[in-house]
Amino acid sequence: MKNKSKLTLLAMLTCACTNQNSYNLTGEISGLKNDSIIVYMIDPITKKATNTDTVAVKDNKFAVNIPDSSLTSLYIIEKPKGNETIRTYDNPLFLFLPxxxxxxHGxxxxLSASGTEIYDKLNEAKDITNKEDELKGVRKMFTEAHLTQNQKAIDSLNVxxxxxxxxxxxxxxxxxxxxxxxxxxxxxxxxxRTADGIEAEKLLGENLKNGVLGKLISNFAFNYRMFDSMENIKPGKPAPNFKLKNLDGEYMTLDSFKGKYVLLDFWGTWCGPCKKGMPDMKKYYAKYSNKMEIVGICCxxxxKExxxxxxxxxxxxxxxxxxQSDEIISSYAVLGYPTKILIDSEGKIVEISLGESEDFYKKLDELFRE
Incomplete structure (x- = not known):
């Protein structure tokens, strides 16, 4: 953060706690040894901090205005003094809506939150909050067990x-x-849990999927589908079907290549390693095109690109x-680029390779060399 922008943000964030009604984030925090807290503002999608600054606390109270042009997660800790070590806390990320x-407070x-529709409703959902409190207490015991290297307690608490x-x-x-x-x-x-997330996605109203939480919901839905797919995208498992357009604008599916081996290559023009590996791909396509078809899937x-x-x-x-579609990416559990997935003539996965690998091409030689 540049000095000028940091000073501007500091002036915006740091304040005494008079006239709290004019601020969008206020609070009363006990248990502080020092007179300030650190407010981390985090993008809930990328998990990266967008702003971080110090906020003054007086008589346990604070009041700040934070940027609210987009969905933000807030994490709050006590600011250490001098050479004190920063203490981390098992507090949640508070989701702040524009x-x-x-x-x-607390x-x-x-720490807990209130005053917004989400947190006022959450505070009424005692079945959920009681389990969160119980889990937090056990996690604290788990941390203590690690510090004392009590393996028996660690194993028990893990369960x-x-x-x-x-x-x-x-x-x-x-x-x-x-x-x-x-x-x-x-x-x-x-x-x-993955199975619960997949079921929940089908239940959520369109008003939520298209609203302010839409991107957050979409991001978690993609992750749930990805984790679910990872259980099925393994050698010996049937490969998922797909339907994508070719250069002539015609739709093709996995079944379009039935009867021969198919090498799916997930790539993009923006991906340096993908393009660097194309000469080897061409070499092996020339060697084995009578036995397999390479299907490049651009993501x-x-x-135009x-x-x-x-x-x-x-x-x-x-x-x-x-x-930009995530459907085939999640169904094939594509974790990076390039990803190569070899499928046999019966539609079952033979081999999966993330990145460029000499071993993958050796596998092709083992399979196809006469």
Whole structure:
């Protein structure tokens, strides 16, 4: 952060706590040893800090105006003095919606929020909050067990944490089932078990998916589908079907290549390693094109960029356009680029390779060399 912008933000954030009604984030925090806190503002999608600054606390109270042009997560800790080590806390990330006014209260080790629709509804959902409190207490014991290297306690607490997480996820799912259009349901959609998340996505109202929480919901939905797919995208498992357009504008599916091996290559013109590996791809396509078809699936490009990239790189195999869609990315659990997935003539996965790998090409030689 440049000095000028930092000073401007500091002036905006740091204040005494008089006339709290004029601020969008106020609070009363006990248990502080020092006279200031640090407010981290985090993008809930990328998980990256967008702003960080110090806020004065007087008589346990503080009041600040934070930028509210977009959805923001807030994390609050005590600011250390001098050479003191920064203490971290098991406090939640508070989700702050544009235009809202939020109140933070409690001990610095156990903060809560109120004043917004999400947190006022959450505070009434005792089945959920009680499980969150219980889980927080067990996690504290787990941390202490690690510090004392008590392996027996660590193993026992691990089992309890797993069970409590499952119970909490079930409670959240039940709330979503009963309140599919509540904004709290959109908030609770975060951090569910994979199976619960997949079920919950089908239940959430369109008002939530198209509203202020839309991107957050979409991001978690993608992750749930990805984690679910990772259980199925393994050698020996059937490969998911797809439907994508080729260079002639015709739709093609996995079944279009039935009867021969198919090598799916997930790539993009923006991906340096993808383009660097094309000469080897061409070499092996020339060697084994009578036994397998390479199907390039271009992702995260515009159609113009895709077409120009295929022309520039002179890619001789089948080229399909996926664009910005996440459907095939999640169904094939594509974690990075390039990803190569070899599928046999019966539609079952043979090999998966992330990045460029000499071992992958050796596998092709083992399979196809006469």
């Amino acid at each position: 235009g809202e006014k939020m109140k933070i 001990d610095i080790d156990n 309890i944490i797993k069970e409590l997480n499952a119970q909490l996820s079930t409670s959240k799912l039940n709330y979503i089932k009963n309140n599919p259009n509540s904004i709290l349901s959109g908030y609770l959609f975060q951090n569910l 995260r490009d515009t159609e 895709w077409r120009e990239g295929v022309e520039e790189l002179q890619l001789p195999w089948t080229n399909l356009y996926n664009g």
